[in-house]
Amino acid sequence: MRTPTWKRKHLDTVIATAVKLILFSAGPVRLVLEEDLRNELPFIMSRISRAPVINPVRQLSSGISSPETLPAGEFERTNVHSPEKRFRFYYFDIRCRGELARFILGAAGVDYEDIRVNLASWPALKDDTPFKTLPVLDFNGVQLGQSMAIARYLATEFGLRGRTPYEQALADSVAEAADDVLASHLEFMFEERSSKKENMKRVFMESTLPDFLLYLDQFQKVYSEEYGYIVGSKLTYADLAVYSLLEQLMSATIIDMNYFSYYKYPTELRKRIMSNGKLMRYINNRPRTDF
Amino acid sequence: MRTPTWKRKHLDTVIATAVKLILFSAGPVRLVLEEDLRNELPFIMSRISRAPVINPVRQLSSGISSPETLPAGEFERTNVHSPEKRFRFYYFDIRCRGELARFILGAAGVDYEDIRVNLASWPALKDDTPFKTLPVLDFNGVQLGQSMAIARYLATEFGLRGRTPYEQALADSVAEAADDVLASHLEFMFEERSSKKENMKRVFMESTLPDFLLYLDQFQKVYSEEYGYIVGSKLTYADLAVYSLLEQLMSATIIDMNYFSYYKYPTELRKRIMSNGKLMRYINNRPRTDF
Numbered sequence: 001m002r003t004p005t006w007k008r009k010h011l012d013t014v015i016a017t018a019v020k021l022i023l024f025s026a027g028p029v030r031l032v033l034e035e036d037l038r039n040e041l042p043f044i045m046s047r048i049s050r051a052p053v054i055n056p057v058r059q060l061s062s063g064i065s066s067p068e069t070l071p072a073g074e075f076e077r078t079n080v081h082s083p084e085k086r087f088r089f090y091y092f093d094i095r096c097r098g099e100l101a102r103f104i105l106g107a108a109g110v111d112y113e114d115i116r117v118n119l120a121s122w123p124a125l126k127d128d129t130p131f132k133t134l135p136v137l138d139f140n141g142v143q144l145g146q147s148m149a150i151a152r153y154l155a156t157e158f159g160l161r162g163r164t165p166y167e168q169a170l171a172d173s174v175a176e177a178a179d180d181v182l183a184s185h186l187e188f189m190f191e192e193r194s195s196k197k198e199n200m201k202r203v204f205m206e207s208t209l210p211d212f213l214l215y216l217d218q219f220q221k222v223y224s225e226e227y228g229y230i231v232g233s234k235l236t237y238a239d240l241a242v243y244s245l246l247e248q249l250m251s252a253t254i255i256d257m258n259y260f261s262y263y264k265y266p267t268e269l270r271k272r273i274m275s276n277g278k279l280m281r282y283i284n285n286r287p288r289t290d291f
Numbered sequence: 292m293r294t295p296t297w298k299r300k301h302l303d304t305v306i307a308t309a310v311k312l313i314l315f316s317a318g319p320v321r322l323v324l325e326e327d328l329r330n331e332l333p334f335i336m337s338r339i340s341r342a343p344v345i346n347p348v349r350q351l352s353s354g355i356s357s358p359e360t361l362p363a364g365e366f367e368r369t370n371v372h373s374p375e376k377r378f379r380f381y382y383f384d385i386r387c388r389g390e391l392a393r394f395i396l397g398a399a400g401v402d403y404e405d406i407r408v409n410l411a412s413w414p415a416l417k418d419d420t421p422f423k424t425l426p427v428l429d430f431n432g433v434q435l436g437q438s439m440a441i442a443r444y445l446a447t448e449f450g451l452r453g454r455t456p457y458e459q460a461l462a463d464s465v466a467e468a469a470d471d472v473l474a475s476h477l478e479f480m481f482e483e484r485s486s487k488k489e490n491m492k493r494v495f496m497e498s499t500l501p502d503f504l505l506y507l508d509q510f511q512k513v514y515s516e517e518y519g520y521i522v523g524s525k526l527t528y529a530d531l532a533v534y535s536l537l538e539q540l541m542s543a544t545i546i547d548m549n550y551f552s553y554y555k556y557p558t559e560l561r562k563r564i565m566s567n568g569k570l571m572r573y574i575n576n577r578p579r580t581d582f
Contacts, residue, residue, distance in 0.1 A: 130510075131468045132502055144460055146467040148439075153460035166433070169444035173437040177422045180437075211423055219421075 008011060011227075050233045081222045087112035089150075091135040093290050095145040095248055096186065098135045100175075101154055103240040106282025108158035116287065138283070148179060155237035162236050170223055174238035177212060184208050205254070213263040216242065220265045228268035235272065242266065243273050252291055378403035380441075382426040385580050386539055388438040389426045391466075392445055394531040399449035407578065424497065439470055446528035457548050461514055462522045464530035466502060469536045475499050476540060480582075495543070504554040507533065510582025511556045514532065519559035526563065533557065534564050543582055 013165040087105065092100030093116035105112050117125060117134060129136050130145030137143070137150040144150055152172070162168040188200035217231060226233040230242065246266055250254045261268050273279060345364055351534035378396065382389030391498060397404050397454045399483035408416060421436030428434070428441040435441055443463070446452040453459040507521060508577050515525040521533065551558050564570060 003432060026297070096539045128465065131471075131506060140457070142457070142461070144464055146464040146471075149460055149463035149467050156459070165444065165447045168447070169435055170433070172440035172443060173421065173435055176437040176440050180422075215422060227395055231383065 046078075075138065084185065086139055087152070087154075088115055088138040089113065090115045090117055090125075090129075092117055092122070093287060094291055095244070095251075096291065097179075099244045099248070100147065100151045100179075100237065100241050101135060101137065102282065102286070103244055103279065104151060104154040104158060104160055104237055107160065107235065107240060107276060107279040108154075109278040110158065114286075132246050148176060149217070151175065151237055151241070160235060160237045160240070162231055164240075167223075167231050167236070169218075171236040171238035174216065174219070174230055175241040177215075178241040181208060181212050182248065185245075185252070185254065189252065210253075210262075213266060216265045217263050226263075228272040229289070230265065230269075235276070239269055239272070242277075243269055248291060314495060316350060350513075359577070377430055378445075379406055379429040380404065380426065381406045381408055381420075381429070383408055383413070384481070384578060385582055386542075387582065388470075388471070390535045390539070391438065391442045391470075391528065391532050392426060392428065393573065393577070394535055394570065395442060395445040395451055395528055398451065398526065398531065398567060398570040399445075400435070400569040401449065405577075441469060442466065442528055451526060451528045451531070453522055453529075458514075458522050458527070461510075462527040462529035464533040465507065465510070465521055468506075469532040472499060473504050473536050473539065476536075476543070476545065481544065492545075500540070500546075501553075507556045508554050519556075519563040521556065521560075526567070530560055530563070534560055539582060 038125075082102070087110060089098070089101055089105065089112055091101075094258075102114060105114075115266065122134075126132050130143055133145060135147050135150055136145055137153070138146055144153060152161065152175075157170075161172040164172075188204060189199050190198055191197040220230055223231050228239075229235055230238050242265075246260075250257070304470070322442055378401060380389070380392055381394065381401055383394075393405060396405075413425075417423050419433055424436060424437050426441055427436055428444070435444060436535075443452065443466075446462075451463040473493075479488050479495060482488040482491055499560075510523055514522050515524075519530075520526055521529050534557075536548070551561065
């Protein structure tokens with residue numbers, strides 16, 4: 001008899017705990033189940049090889065000594081860090097929701113593993129990711145999910161977050177608004193009904209995008225102390241979020257270079273980015289993708 | 292002749308600059324326009340009374356001494372802060388994307404102005420908000436947009452953000468995932484085609500919501516040091532984001548109290564929230580809204 005959906009969900013907690021016991025114990029593990037779960041044992045055992053695993057930080061430095069006890073899930077490979085690369089970044093082989101993190105790592109000149117997950121291997125990987133989504137950042141034994149949480153963490157780590165809580169809040173608001181604009185773009189790109197798609201594109205071109213860029217021009221005049229940066233006097237991840245957005249819109253031929261000339265900040269920003277050697281090294285060497 | 296859309300957008304920059312000159316100068320202001328903009332003067336003048344204004348921080352303490360020079364936009368009232376209330380929070384009279392900020396202010400016991408914008412006055416206010424969206428937090432003369440940027444700023448300000456960059460990243464990922472789940476809920480709530488709505492609701496109930504709660508149960512076991520909190524040993528805004536989400540799902544009769552018993556963390560969290568006197572004072576006294 002097939003275990004009902006809700007019960008399977010509930011059981012996953014038991015399963016994950018069992019996997020963790022196996023992972024983090026030195027010797028063999030005895031699984032003791034509460035009475036009402038005993039007849040679920042075959043199901044539990046069948047799931048153990050692919051249950052989600054979150055590794056606590058304290059496991060990193062010690063490493064995992066017996067790989068044969070690891071569950072079969074592909075994601076567990078991330079426990080075995082090469083010592084010189086603290087970060088592994090998992091995303092599909094596209095820019096979209098992953099490029100901001102790659103830009104931050106690039107601008108910081110960090111040597112990381114840029115793992116491009118192909119669509120064929122995604123279903124097997126999915127259950128082992130936090131929130132069942134990509135991107136995922138693997139660092140210090142932690143798998144961090146949510147694209148903006150990842151970007152913000154990396155920005156904090158590498159001095160691209162803003163100098164004060166106040167600057168950070170402003171940078172956050174710009175980065176999140178850029179993410180919203182990107183979401184609107186993706187929405188009409190993937191819309192299948194052509195009349196609806198056209199309408200969504202029109203709203204995007206006539207209102208969503210120009211409103212955003214216009215606001216940034218005004219914003220920069222007030223909150224920026226240095227030509228080309230949106231907040232304060234140095235690069236923040238908000239600048240990278242805007243640049244990544246505009247670059248993607250150009251790749252998708254939604255806008256061209258002339259469009260920039262209507263707005264002051266993106267024009268200045270582009271010059272700043274072009275003169276950032278580390279970031280340009282990433283941009284010039286990254287895999288070619290359509291979007 | 293009507294000014295074309297793109298030019299109007301471009302002109303807004305000129306207009307906003309003019310408004311700022313008027314606002315922040317002691318005496319009368321002469322508007323000097325570049326040649327190609329001169330024939331736009333009537334349009335510019337007509338817009339000045341409702342142009343977006345971003346007030347730099349340095350203007351707060353001095354205040355605005357000549358209110359008759361202020362543009363007519365409703366939002367400009369926020370320049371005149373009562374000294375004991377540093378924060379004004381603008382959102383519609385619903386919970387949705389605004390309740391997390393209100394929860395944080397409530398849990399911190401901060402006396403703020405909880406301004407509920409009615410739908411009739413929104414169109415007039417819209418152009419004066421950052422990113423043309425609500426919620427907006429007005430503090431220190433800054434108008435901060437984007438719900439999650441606001442929540443995070445308040446959480447930082449009131450010690451609800453996590454103790455280390457590492458805890459903060461984890462809290463961010465949970466808060467943002469909760470915001471994604473809320474977005475999925477709003478999406479099917481506002482879907483008009485009934486067959487599509489049913490399908491979206493089914494995916495939400497069978498996968499989106501249980502996956503999220505199951506992950507949190509596992510997450511808590513690893514990252515929490517104190518029963519009922521998702522990260523570390525005290526309340527963070529991630530806990531409030533989850534609670535606010537579940538509360539809204541209950542109000543919308545998507546789930547009921549029994550649902551909690553499948554998952555450990557929400558059950559524990561609820562007890563923690565119920566024992567937080569300041570937050571319960573807000574919850575018990577807030578305006579009644581359907582969602």
